[in-house]
Amino acid sequence: MIRTLPNSRTYTVCFKIYVTCFFIFLFAPLLITCILAFNDSQFPSLPWKGFTLDWFTANLPDRVGIFHDQINLDSIWVSVKVAVAVSLLSTIVGTCGAFLFEQENFRFKQALYFLMLAPLVIPGVILGISILLFSNTLGTFFEESLHMDVGILRPGLGLVILGQFSFITTLVTLVVSARLKKFDRTLEEAALNLGATRLQVIRYITLRFLKPAILASAAVAFLMSFENFNTTLFLVGSEPTLPINLYLQVRDGSTPVINAISFLLIVGTSVLALANLYFSKKEQ
Amino acid sequence: MKRQLRWTLFFFLAPVVLWLFLLIVLPHIDLLIMSFRIENDAGDMVWSLSNYLNFFDEPIYWLTFVRTAVYSITVTFLTLLIAFPLAFYITKVVGTRFQGFFMTLILMPFWVSELVRVYGWMILLRESGVINHLLIKLGILHQPVEMLYNDATMIMGLVYTSMLFMIVPLISVLESLDDGLIEAAYDLGGNMWNILFKIIVPHAIPGIVSGSIVVFMLTLGNYLTPNLMGGKNSLWFTEQIYNEFIASFNWNQGSAFGFLLLVLSSLVIWAGLKLSRQKLSSVVQ
Numbered sequence: 001m002i003r004t005l006p007n008s009r010t011y012t013v014c015f016k017i018y019v020t021c022f023f024i025f026l027f028a029p030l031l032i033t034c035i036l037a038f039n040d041s042q043f044p045s046l047p048w049k050g051f052t053l054d055w056f057t058a059n060l061p062d063r064v065g066i067f068h069d070q071i072n073l074d075s076i077w078v079s080v081k082v083a084v085a086v087s088l089l090s091t092i093v094g095t096c097g098a099f100l101f102e103q104e105n106f107r108f109k110q111a112l113y114f115l116m117l118a119p120l121v122i123p124g125v126i127l128g129i130s131i132l133l134f135s136n137t138l139g140t141f142f143e144e145s146l147h148m149d150v151g152i153l154r155p156g157l158g159l160v161i162l163g164q165f166s167f168i169t170t171l172v173t174l175v176v177s178a179r180l181k182k183f184d185r186t187l188e189e190a191a192l193n194l195g196a197t198r199l200q201v202i203r204y205i206t207l208r209f210l211k212p213a214i215l216a217s218a219a220v221a222f223l224m225s226f227e228n229f230n231t232t233l234f235l236v237g238s239e240p241t242l243p244i245n246l247y248l249q250v251r252d253g254s255t256p257v258i259n260a261i262s263f264l265l266i267v268g269t270s271v272l273a274l275a276n277l278y279f280s281k282k283e284q
Numbered sequence: 285m286k287r288q289l290r291w292t293l294f295f296f297l298a299p300v301v302l303w304l305f306l307l308i309v310l311p312h313i314d315l316l317i318m319s320f321r322i323e324n325d326a327g328d329m330v331w332s333l334s335n336y337l338n339f340f341d342e343p344i345y346w347l348t349f350v351r352t353a354v355y356s357i358t359v360t361f362l363t364l365l366i367a368f369p370l371a372f373y374i375t376k377v378v379g380t381r382f383q384g385f386f387m388t389l390i391l392m393p394f395w396v397s398e399l400v401r402v403y404g405w406m407i408l409l410r411e412s413g414v415i416n417h418l419l420i421k422l423g424i425l426h427q428p429v430e431m432l433y434n435d436a437t438m439i440m441g442l443v444y445t446s447m448l449f450m451i452v453p454l455i456s457v458l459e460s461l462d463d464g465l466i467e468a469a470y471d472l473g474g475n476m477w478n479i480l481f482k483i484i485v486p487h488a489i490p491g492i493v494s495g496s497i498v499v500f501m502l503t504l505g506n507y508l509t510p511n512l513m514g515g516k517n518s519l520w521f522t523e524q525i526y527n528e529f530i531a532s533f534n535w536n537q538g539s540a541f542g543f544l545l546l547v548l549s550s551l552v553i554w555a556g557l558k559l560s561r562q563k564l565s566s567v568v569q
Contacts, residue, residue, distance in 0.1 A: 002376040002466050015373055022370055025444070026393055029404025032414055036407060044407050046417040093299045100296040115304050121497075121553055122308075122546065123505025125522045129529060129542050130311035136535075137314055166307035198292050227397035229508050230522075234529065243399050250403050250512060259407075262400040269395040277388060 030266055037259035044256045055260040066260045075245035076261075079226050082157060082241055086164045086225035091218045093165075094172025095210070099202075101173070102180045119167035124230030131163045132234045156237030163231045168224050172217040179213035180206075212279070219276055223269065312546075319539035335540035345524065345541070352521040353548060355435075356503040359442045360496050363450045366443065367495070371454035372484070376463070387455070394448040402512050405441055406432060433515035441513040442503050449502060450495040457491025458484075493560040497553050504549050521545055 036044045040052035042062070054060075059068040066072060101113055119127065132155065139153035152158035183206065191201045207214075229243045236244050242261075249258055322332040339345045374386045393401065408414050409431040416428040431437060461484065469479045485492075510520035525545065528538030 002463055003379065004463060004467060005470055007377075012377075015369070015377060018369060019373055022366070023389065026390070026447075029401055029408055029444075030393055030396065032408055033400065033404040036414075043412065045412050046414050093303050096296045097300045097303075100293075100300050104293045104296060106293060106297070112300070112304070115308065116300070118308060121501055121549065122312075123501060123522070123549055125505050125507055125525060126315075126542050126546050127311075129525065129538060130315040131307060132529075133318055133535065133539065134311035134314040162307060166303070169303055202292075223395065227399075229397075229399060230505060233507065233526070243397055246399050246403070247508065247512075250399070250406065254403070254407075258403060262403060265400055266396050269397075270392060273392060273395040274388075 033259050033262045034266060037256060037263040039256065041256070044254055044259050055256040064257065066257055066264070069257055072242075072245065072257065072261060075240050075242045078157065078239050079242040082160055082164070083222045083225040085161045086168055087218045087221040089161070089165050090169040090172050090221045091214060094169045094217065094221075095176050095214060097169065097173035098176035098180050098210075099206075102177055116170060116173060119170045122167070124167070124228070125234070127167060128163055128231040128234035131159065131166065131231075135159055135162075154237065155235055157239060159235040159237075160232050160241065163235045164225045164228050167231070168221045171224070172221055175217040175220070176210060176213050179210055183209055216276060216279070219272065223272065315539050315543055315546075318536055319543045321536055323536075335537050336544075338537060339540060339544065344519075348519050348521050348524050349544065349548075351519075352504060355439065355442075356500055359439055359446065359503045360500045362439070363443050363446055363499050364492060364496060367447060367450040367454055368488075368492075371451055371458055375455055375458040375461075376466075390451055391448065398445055398508055401445065402441060402509055405437075405444070406512065409437060432513060433518075435514065435518050438510055438514035438518055441509045442506060445506065445509055446499040446502050449498040453491040453495040453498075454488065455491075457488045461487045489560055493556055497556050500552055500556075501549050504545065504552075 033044075036046075037055055038051050038053070039046075039048055040050040040054065041047075054063050054065055056065045057067055058065040097116060101109070101116070135153040139150055142148045142150050142153070187205055187209075188201050191205055192198070196204070227243060228241075229247065232241055232244060240248070246258060246261065249255075319335055320331055320333065321329050322334055324330050339349075370390075374383060374390075378386060406413070410416075411428045411430045411432075413431070415431065416425065419425040420428065465483055465487075466479055469483055474482070505522060507520065507522040507526065510518060511523055514520065521541070522545070525538050525541045528534050528541060532538075
């Protein structure tokens with residue numbers, strides 16, 4: 001049954017086969033995507049026609065590698081800009097949220113906490129449309145009553161950032177809160193007794209203690225924003241982010257350039273994930 | 285001292301309140317209001333129930349809704365069935381040295397964008413895809429078969445996409461199960477099924493519930509996988525919402541659909557929590 005008990009051979013073998021099948025299921029699509037990024041063929045499919053780096057570096061009439069593909073490069077740049085903004089904003093507000101719910105007391109705290117969890121259980125598509133609606137309502141209001149044209153309220157990067165920020169902040173709040181719970185508050189009291197102001201305490205003691213959690217949640221926020229599709233779909237204007245741009249290409253047929261981008265994404269996120277894991281191990 | 289504390293309270297409270305009210309509360313109130321308004325013949329906006337009546341009158345709308353709900357429950361159940369033995373293997377069966385390795389291996393694919401994962405399945409399964417190519421090479425098939433664009437493939441894709449959100453809570457709940465309990469039951473003569481259903485599953489209920497809730501919600505709100513892997517006849521309700529918003533530009537009808545989806549997902553989450561006597565705040569952590 002478990003590792004400390006005698007197990008029949010069939011039991012162990014069955015389990016091993018099951019786990020192997022599972023990992024094949026898990027990795028097959030990713031491996032095949034990576035392999036076909038290097039296939040010397042016009043289509044991302046077998047047969048294997050030899051190794052090539054064309055889909056990364058070529059700049060020929062019938063083959064444009066990712067490093068010369070201006071549309072895809074632009075969308076990557078858009079995604080990076082959005083992700084940096086979202087991760088900055090949500091880390092700041094999320095940390096405020098963690099302080100608020102862990103260290104402060106006020107009326108309606110429970111209700112507000114419940115509200116803070118809500119974005120986790122609202123489907124991303126709904127979040128997208130309701131923010132789209134509300135920004136449109138506000139935009140119309142400003143235009144009709146004040147004759148002001150507020151650019152950020154139209155679909156575009158500003159709204160995409162706000163939309164992603166609206167639910168990623170919840171995750172940051174939860175991650176930072178978890179760390180703040182472990183904080184020994186007598187340290188703060190000691191500092192206060194020694195004459196520090198509350199702001200100094202937060203800056204020199206509490207934030208120092210929270211630094212690993214804040215950095216980790218900033219990294220996760222960056223990744224989540226970079227890959228978000230559902231919420232972004234409704235808020236995006238004329239500049240598509242990378243997932244939207246890839247979606248449009250995949251829907252209308254595909255070239256191995258998409259495999260090349262996927263390969264870079266897989267390698268990039270794996271490195272980031274491993275780094276995150278390494279640092280959290282070190283922390284313990 | 286007292287006044288200073290108030291000041292920090294305000295400092296932390298202001299951004300959080302701004303965030304929650306401007307981006308969560310008010311937009312959803314707006315969604316609700318919009319769903320009860322229509323444009324009358326004169327071109328003015330008036331209050332009306334007709335967006336909701338449309339939903340019940342047109343079978344295509346509510347059938348899609350019911351289908352999405354039923355399929356989401358199926359996906360949740362399948363994900364649980366596949367994930368449970370795996371979580372058990374990693375926490376209880378495999379040697380402790382390999383645990384960390386397996387965990388990393390499982391988490392890795394889910395850091396990659398959902399789009400890339402779906403794309404991987406598309407180049408594996410489509411008519412000119414890798415699996416067809418291999419099956420023909422091996423002589424099993426003579427003609428390539430289109431394996432994409434049907435309900436079974438779509439369900440598989442959804443299970444694949446949401447697997448992680450089931451495995452992680454299951455692993456953490458099984459880790460807290462004392463091996464001694466299983467050993468004791470075994471020594472007292474309990475067989476495998478007895479131990480599974482009387483000890484392991486009851487202990488794992490909190491993990492099962494929180495995993496199921498997250499998987500259900502993500503599946504219900506998924507757009508990408510049904511859109512790219514499902515066929516012409518496997519419309520997902522989020523696609524219906526998208527069509528109203530972007531294609532027909534009927535935002536009021538779309539709001540009604542969106543609100544119905546929100547109600548459905550909240551109801552199922554609420555029912556799951558009630559049935560297992562848990563709190564939302566304990567489930568998300």
